[in-house]
Amino acid sequence: MKLGTRIQLSITGLIVLLLLTANTAIYLLFESRSISSEQDRLIGIAETVIEKLNSREDQTTEQVLQTYLISNGLIRIVLEDGTPVDQVSTDNDFFFIQTAFKDDQFEQVITFRDARFALVSVPVIGDDGAVINLQIVENIDRLYETIDDLRWVLIVTSIVLAFILFLVSWFLSKWISRPIQELTYTMKTIEENESYERIDVKRETKDELAILASTFNRMIDRLEASYIKQEQFVSDASHELKTPLTVIFSYVKLLRRWGTTRPDVMEEALSAIESESGRMRYLTEQLLQLAVSEELIENERGKMNISPLVKQTIKRLRVMYENDIQYTIQRSVIMADVHEQSFVQLLVILLDNARKYSDDVIHVSLAQDNEIIQLQVKDYGIGIPKEAQPYIFDRLYRVDKVRGRKTGGSGLGLSIAKRIAEQHGGMIKMSSTEQEGSVFTVLLPKSEA
Numbered sequence: 001m002k003l004g005t006r007i008q009l010s011i012t013g014l015i016v017l018l019l020l021t022a023n024t025a026i027y028l029l030f031e032s033r034s035i036s037s038e039q040d041r042l043i044g045i046a047e048t049v050i051e052k053l054n055s056r057e058d059q060t061t062e063q064v065l066q067t068y069l070i071s072n073g074l075i076r077i078v079l080e081d082g083t084p085v086d087q088v089s090t091d092n093d094f095f096f097i098q099t100a101f102k103d104d105q106f107e108q109v110i111t112f113r114d115a116r117f118a119l120v121s122v123p124v125i126g127d128d129g130a131v132i133n134l135q136i137v138e139n140i141d142r143l144y145e146t147i148d149d150l151r152w153v154l155i156v157t158s159i160v161l162a163f164i165l166f167l168v169s170w171f172l173s174k175w176i177s178r179p180i181q182e183l184t185y186t187m188k189t190i191e192e193n194e195s196y197e198r199i200d201v202k203r204e205t206k207d208e209l210a211i212l213a214s215t216f217n218r219m220i221d222r223l224e225a226s227y228i229k230q231e232q233f234v235s236d237a238s239h240e241l242k243t244p245l246t247v248i249f250s251y252v253k254l255l256r257r258w259g260t261t262r263p264d265v266m267e268e269a270l271s272a273i274e275s276e277s278g279r280m281r282y283l284t285e286q287l288l289q290l291a292v293s294e295e296l297i298e299n300e301r302g303k304m305n306i307s308p309l310v311k312q313t314i315k316r317l318r319v320m321y322e323n324d325i326q327y328t329i330q331r332s333v334i335m336a337d338v339h340e341q342s343f344v345q346l347l348v349i350l351l352d353n354a355r356k357y358s359d360d361v362i363h364v365s366l367a368q369d370n371e372i373i374q375l376q377v378k379d380y381g382i383g384i385p386k387e388a389q390p391y392i393f394d395r396l397y398r399v400d401k402v403r404g405r406k407t408g409g410s411g412l413g414l415s416i417a418k419r420i421a422e423q424h425g426g427m428i429k430m431s432s433t434e435q436e437g438s439v440f441t442v443l444l445p446k447s448e449a
Helices: 003-055 061-067 092-096 141-193 208-259 263-294 307-318 340-356 386-391 401-407 413-423
Strands: 073-078 084-089 106-112 115-125 131-139 302-305 325-329 335-338 362-369 372-379 427-433 437-445
Touching (some): 003 106, 003 115, 003 141, 061 073, 061 084, 084 092, 208 263, 302 307, 340 372, 413 427, 413 437
Antiparallel strands (some): 106 115, 302 335
16 A cells, blocks of 8 residues: 555544544533533422422312423323323323333433323322322423434534545645655656666755755765776776786787797896786775775774874884975874874875875874874975866876876875874865975874873
8 A cells, every 4th residue: 555545544543533532422422411401490490380289279289280291292290100180281292201210310212103292200299198290201302303413413524524525635645745746746756767866855844854865966966976086097098908908918029920930029127027917917906995994993993193103104214215205293192093004004105195296205294283183295296286176086097197107106005194184083184286395184083191
């Protein structure tokens, strides 16, 4: 059963049940109050008759009863043995209504010849000191006609309201389930067309369904962006690997043809194969490092003093680099929650990037300001063009592909650095001016000692 149908039936069923309960209560209460009111009126007449009987002068009992005889009814006196005496009626058939004697006052509704009567009985002390009953009986068919009219009014009203509620709940269920239907339709469209559709969300609504639709749209945005990056990544990686493989294959063919007879050709081919193989190995290692950095496990991080870690890394790289690396460390103890190998890799990537595009000195600074740790690497190289700066952290992106090939860059280093910074709860930013140099700044949250 569809969600809209369940909502419609649930709302209709619940409200109809409440409506029937309320109408039944109204009907029963009206019936009870109407009969009770009529019986109270008859008891009032009986008390008046008793008072008149006790104070009569020259009137007989029958005359008193005749005086207070109600329309379409009966007044009688019943002896202790149940025998009626001194009874007057508007219809002789009423004399055949069954009598009963009780010591206490009682009221009831009786049926006689398919007609309904209200009967009240009041005990009285007779002239001889015996207890008798003064009973008044009245036909209340007219009252029951009114009660029956009310019942039919309530039944018809319930049916009309149930139909109206059914229609209202139908429209309501359609309105409530519409975003879900749109979500289902969009999912089917995505499945069938392999596209990235969005749900139209009205900004003025802020209910749960609107939040669901907005969340779905954000998920689709991320999936589409991820898919585009994946396609770009595969395309760039394929392109990067295709060139060295083509070179290697060409030189292998050259070796097969001339390698055994011409040493100069063999030397050239082996040198080219070695160079291209090394570049492929470097690119593959960079891809693997990027995959590992994306799987950095939270519980592998630990609190440590990163000041000596930065200092030791710089000292180790000074031996390998031709550039002079100068550093400034604000404090001897700067605590951070880091994964040691990844943090060192982040620093090495930034230093290696500065070395490739600058022959001048490289400045490194480590400082802590309130709750933020700032690691900065500054070079005075050729800089990065302004139009290329938004893409500098994208995978396999190089500002100058020819220059990148000469320096051995793969376009993955800064992507890895960005990912490592984010996985440590921080961020990396960059500022650069052409022919003046670049500054890469890593911001990390500090950790208490």
